[in-house]
Amino acid sequence: MLQYILRRALLMIPTLIVTSLVAYIIIELPPGDFATSYVANLAAQGDMASQETARVIREQYGLDQPATVRYLKWMQGILTQGNFGIAFELRQPVSSFIWERVWLTLALSLGSILITWALAFPIGIYSAVKQYSIGDYFFTFLGFIGIAVPGFLLALVLMYVQFKYLGQTSGGLFSSEFLTAPWSWDKVLDLLQHIWLPVIILAVGGTAELIRIMRANLLDELRKPYVITARAKGLPEWRVLLKYPVRLALNPFVSTIGWTLPFLVSGSIILSVVMNLPTTGPMLLRALQVQDMYLAGALILILSVLTIIGTLLSDILLAWLDPRIRYQ
Amino acid sequence: MNTEKETPVYVAPQWKLVWWKFRKHKLALVSGIVILLIYLVALFVEILAPFLPDQTNSKYLYAPPQSLHFVDEQGNWGLYVYGYTSKIDPVALRRTFEIDSSVKIPVGLLVEGVPYKLFNLIPGNRHLLAPLDPDQPMYLLGADRLGRDVLSRLIVGTRVSMSIGLVGVLLSLVLGILLGGLSGYYGGNIDNLIQRVIEFLRSIPSIPLWMGLSAALPLDWDPLRVYFAITVILSLIGWTGLARVVRGRFLSLREEDFVMAARLDGASEMRIILGHMLPAFTSHIIAAITLAIPGMILSETALSFLGLGLREPVVSWGVLLQNAQDIRSIATAPWLLIPALAVVVSVLALNFLGDGLRDAADPYAR
Numbered sequence: 001m002l003q004y005i006l007r008r009a010l011l012m013i014p015t016l017i018v019t020s021l022v023a024y025i026i027i028e029l030p031p032g033d034f035a036t037s038y039v040a041n042l043a044a045q046g047d048m049a050s051q052e053t054a055r056v057i058r059e060q061y062g063l064d065q066p067a068t069v070r071y072l073k074w075m076q077g078i079l080t081q082g083n084f085g086i087a088f089e090l091r092q093p094v095s096s097f098i099w100e101r102v103w104l105t106l107a108l109s110l111g112s113i114l115i116t117w118a119l120a121f122p123i124g125i126y127s128a129v130k131q132y133s134i135g136d137y138f139f140t141f142l143g144f145i146g147i148a149v150p151g152f153l154l155a156l157v158l159m160y161v162q163f164k165y166l167g168q169t170s171g172g173l174f175s176s177e178f179l180t181a182p183w184s185w186d187k188v189l190d191l192l193q194h195i196w197l198p199v200i201i202l203a204v205g206g207t208a209e210l211i212r213i214m215r216a217n218l219l220d221e222l223r224k225p226y227v228i229t230a231r232a233k234g235l236p237e238w239r240v241l242l243k244y245p246v247r248l249a250l251n252p253f254v255s256t257i258g259w260t261l262p263f264l265v266s267g268s269i270i271l272s273v274v275m276n277l278p279t280t281g282p283m284l285l286r287a288l289q290v291q292d293m294y295l296a297g298a299l300i301l302i303l304s305v306l307t308i309i310g311t312l313l314s315d316i317l318l319a320w321l322d323p324r325i326r327y328q
Numbered sequence: 329m330n331t332e333k334e335t336p337v338y339v340a341p342q343w344k345l346v347w348w349k350f351r352k353h354k355l356a357l358v359s360g361i362v363i364l365l366i367y368l369v370a371l372f373v374e375i376l377a378p379f380l381p382d383q384t385n386s387k388y389l390y391a392p393p394q395s396l397h398f399v400d401e402q403g404n405w406g407l408y409v410y411g412y413t414s415k416i417d418p419v420a421l422r423r424t425f426e427i428d429s430s431v432k433i434p435v436g437l438l439v440e441g442v443p444y445k446l447f448n449l450i451p452g453n454r455h456l457l458a459p460l461d462p463d464q465p466m467y468l469l470g471a472d473r474l475g476r477d478v479l480s481r482l483i484v485g486t487r488v489s490m491s492i493g494l495v496g497v498l499l500s501l502v503l504g505i506l507l508g509g510l511s512g513y514y515g516g517n518i519d520n521l522i523q524r525v526i527e528f529l530r531s532i533p534s535i536p537l538w539m540g541l542s543a544a545l546p547l548d549w550d551p552l553r554v555y556f557a558i559t560v561i562l563s564l565i566g567w568t569g570l571a572r573v574v575r576g577r578f579l580s581l582r583e584e585d586f587v588m589a590a591r592l593d594g595a596s597e598m599r600i601i602l603g604h605m606l607p608a609f610t611s612h613i614i615a616a617i618t619l620a621i622p623g624m625i626l627s628e629t630a631l632s633f634l635g636l637g638l639r640e641p642v643v644s645w646g647v648l649l650q651n652a653q654d655i656r657s658i659a660t661a662p663w664l665l666i667p668a669l670a671v672v673v674s675v676l677a678l679n680f681l682g683d684g685l686r687d688a689a690d691p692y693a694r
Contacts, residue, residue, distance in 0.1 A: 015528055022532070029544035148676040150626050152633065153649075153668045160658045160665065266535035270630050274653070284536060285634060288543035300540055304532040311531050 004319050012312055019304045024071050027297035038088070074294075084301075085294030087287075094298045098283070102302055105272075105279040109264040111195060112202040116260065117253060119207045124214025125246060128222065131215075139211060146208030151201050152270040158201065159275070174278075198275055202267050206260050213256070214249060221245035254318045261310040265303050346611055349688040356684020359677040366674055370487040374444040377480040378458040378466060381643045383442075385465070385475035388412065390661045391425050393470040393478075400432065407435040409459075409466055422660075433464045470663035472651055481643050482667055488644035490674065492559055492628045493621040497570075499563035501617060504570025511571065512578025513601060519575075526568045534565050535630065542636040551642045558637050562627050566620060573616040577609040584608075611689035619682035622675040629671050645671050 039054045058064045065073075077083035084094035127136045175190050221227070222245055230240045272281030280299050287296040340348075350356060369376055394409040411431030414423050441462055443453040459466040469478040511522040541561045545554055581587060582605075590604045625645075631637030632646025633653070640647060645667040651657060652664040 015531065018528060019532060022537070023540075026537070026540035026544070029541065144676060144679065145672075148622070148672050148679060150630060150671075152630065153671065156649075156652060156658060156665060156668065159655050160662060163655055163659050164662075262531060262533040265533040269533075269535050269539070270634060273634060284539060285636075288539055288636065291543075296540060296543075300536045303536055307533055308531050 001319065005316055008312060008315055008319075012308060015308055016305060019308065020075060020301060021071075023297045023301035023304065024074065026300055027293040028067055030291050030293065074297075078301075084298035087292055087295040089287075089290055089292045089295075094295050098280070098295070098298065098302070101278060101280045101283055102299075102306075104277070105265065105268055105281070105303070106306065108195065108198060108202065108268050108272075108277070108279060109261065111199040112206065112264050112268075113260060115199055115203040116206040116210060119203065120210035120214055121253070123207075124211045124249075125218060125241065127211060127215040128218035128249075129241065131219065136215075143208035143211050146204045149204075150270075151205060151267045152274045154201050154204060155198070155271055155274045158197070198268075198271055198277060202264055202271060205267065206256075206263065210253065210256060210260075214253070217249040217251075218245055221248050251318065251322055254314055254321055256314075261307045261314075265307055342611075346688045350684055353684035353687060355680050356688075359680035359684070362673070362677040363681055366486060366490060366677070369483060370490045372446070373484050373487050374446050374452070375454065376456050377477075377483040378441070378455050378468075379477045379480045380442055381476065381481045381484040382641055383476060383480075385471070387414075388425075388465050388467065388471050388475040389423060389473060391465065391467050391471040391475070392427070392661075393663050394427060394465075394467055396435065396468060407437070407457075408432045409435055409468070412465060433466060434460045435466060436460050469666055470661060472661070472664060473657070478648075478663060478666060481648055482645075482670060485643045485645045485648055485667065486670070488555070488638065488642060489625055489628060489646070489671070492555065492562075492644070493624040495556075496559040496562045496566060496624040496628075497617050497620050499559060500566035500570050500620060501613070503563065503567035505574050505613070507567070508571030508574030509578055509601065512575035513582065513597075515579075522571070522575075526571060529565050529568050534627075537565070538562070538627065538631055539634065539636050542631055551638070554638060555642070558628065558631065559624075562624050566624060569620055569623075570613075570616050573612060574609075577612055578605065581605050581608055611685070615682055615685035615689045618678055618685055622678040622682075625671065625675060625678075 036054060038057060042053075063070075074085055077085065082095055084098075086092070087094045087097070090097070123139050127139050130136055174187065174194060224245070227240060227245055230244060231237075235243070268279060269281035269284060271277070272279040273285055276282065280303065284296060284299045286292075287299065391412060394412075397408055397410070399405060400408065409432075410427045410429045411433050412425045413428040413431075414425050416422070417424050435457060436459075437457060438454045439458040439460060440453050441455045441458050443451065445451050465471075467477055467479070469482065472478055472481070507522050507525075511519045538561055541564075542558060545557050549557070587600060587604060590600050595603070628637055628644065629646035629649065632639075632644055633649045635650060638644050638647055648664070648667040649671075652661075652668075658665060
């Protein structure tokens, strides 16, 4: 097991390097740089900004050095001091203000995974055991809708319903009095009161997929002779189910964290823009619009790295659950 | 056993078996028809759209949908819609509309209207359904913030949204077949490398990556270039799913007797792959393509919705939904959400169709 974990962790290193390269390429891609867009912005507001200003900004932020040098400097800063560069628009180090948003994104994604499991697990079992019942058809239908309706559309519709019939506009993760307050128990409780809606919206798509997988897997297992044996020796039905076939059918739950996580992070970004949640989504969008490239690159890098670590954890968990995988 | 009835199954060519099996899947059949209709709409946009998509009308900003009537109060037959009365809300200083049933606006089939060129070739000026007097309002799905007809824009958007899926999938298909084929046919180190690349691409969240890439597109590019750039960006990750299907098929077919026979006959590798193996899994590829299109459509919608994909004046479902981004505009004009319905219907239908095709793709499996 230890050997497996080590091997798997070593394999992660090249992936991380490539990820950082991809994030850096994204930083470098837009034509022009922050200096040009800053000058253009000033000009649009009627301010006269000269090439001189652009040159000064470039020098100040080291934008005049070759790309490879800047990449290495960027990486060095991240690895040695946790310094992700300067956010040009706010004129502050990126690392000084993004972490709260990153944690909220993570909380949103992890919350959705938990909800996904809590819903998909019983519904999947029910659908498989009562195959072709009305309930099964109902959940299958819901599942297809869940796959076809992306989270942000669902959010739009729900926000409209909420506005029309409850007369309230939702949005944000905190009540106004907690917006800038330091973290406290009350603030956490307030967060919990707001976060459930986006969490559920995010979870719908994944739940639909997982119900289908769970149902298919369990259906395969239920027809195997060992189930009949267990039943024949007089075990109560729930025990027959939970002790053997469900345990085997559980594997997809763990192995899907690998693709659920990128999917959820992606979904949470658009959802946050729609529902105006203070996660990384709106910040990334804004950063990309004004070419605040170190901020955008840092966000993309952090999200990707967290996803890759999540995938690693799910692989280890899977190997622990299913010994066959360890010895491949 | 009834041999006369059984015989056709043994002599039927593969495509016929696939069709027989597909026919049994009623939901997929219906979905196939829906998809066909949607693509027909995309093809004949100019005839079907009552107005031009960018035709503004400052008198009817956010006008609510009218319904089409066939019989009037006196029992006379005829196609018409009711007109509007508008008044200005003294508090909000906003124009509000009410349907005024005393004003009848006659509507006709194949009415002469704005001239167009179908497929950029055939000139015409008839529109399937339009008001007889082109200056009268007809907003079957309401109007947007510039008084443009949502129905016309929805129809025009069909072309871009449905084709971006097709074009994107074609690009991914080329990459997917090439890399998946290499991976599955040769195995070993090449397989390992390609599999790692696929795993890597799948392990990073796609939306931030797409956002970063599309934010990099220069603002002054013309719409066509942006369109192709977006399809390239989408297929950059889209090919991985197709490559997996192709690789899986190659791995299982490689061991089949007919491949061994071809190899012993001295057929070249190209010939084995293209002439012997490819036909054996075309149906699987078609199913995989059908299942890949909805992802592309959803991604384009998401990107355009965020303002990072296609932009006005291009009309796609995602661009239309951009107008429905905040709660205020949805509250004043809920009909702006109708394009979302189009997205959901086409994605659902494509999913059902793909599922049916996948089941039918292997007619020998039970």
